């Protein structure tokens with residue numbers, strides 16, 4: 001393990017800001033970025049396109065095992081391709097959010113994505129965000145952050161994001177969806193959303209993105225990983 005590239009694991013519920021924080025850190029350090037939620041979302045998009053139901057664990061695991069995904073950077077940020085098609089715009093829709101969280105509860109779906117996720121670990125380092133980065137995928141991560149925020153704050157952030165993308169959503173419905181997804185992510189038998197024992201907890205409810213980045217950078221400094 002000693003000669004493996006270092007990993008910073010950032011876990012937490014949806015809307016806690018972990019994706020934005022992970023991207024900022026990766027840019028700053030010049031490290032690779034793994035948005036592990038995007039992989040579960042890709043499984044959801046592939047399943048929806050093929051008419052596979054969210055309760056068909058066997059078919060979903062097969063899809064996950066053969067996932068033909070590519071990540072790139074375009075003018076507007078990350079570009080995600082599934083079987084060569086740009087599906088970036090669909091990735092964050094509420095339909096895909098709900099489906100991906102159901103698919104992620106199947107142990108065989110999770111197992112099928114482990115190798116793909118660990119493959120992102122390359123020098124000079126990796127910033128990985130998700131639900132089980134610090135507990136299951138990279139238990140030897142050099143720094144583990146567990147980022148939370150109140151469900152209200154997360155729903156409001158999500159509303160803003162989705163509105164900017166032109167999706168027709170309302171706050172009470174988003175709030176209910178977020179609570180449902182939290183409950184599913186926390187209570188599943190395999191890789192539930194829980195902080196690793198050695199994770200640093202940060203509550204971002206009252207903090208700006210800059211303030212959270214600042215806190216993580218301080219922890220980085222203290223942990224001896226230079227930026």
Ligand code: C5P
Nearest residue numbers: 014036037038040100101104130131132
């Ligand atoms: O992080 P994001 O909201 O994009 O993740 C979408 C869904 O994928 C989550 O609701 C969660 O159920 C699942 N997920 C997971 N493990 C991860 C990342 C995401 O179970 N490491």
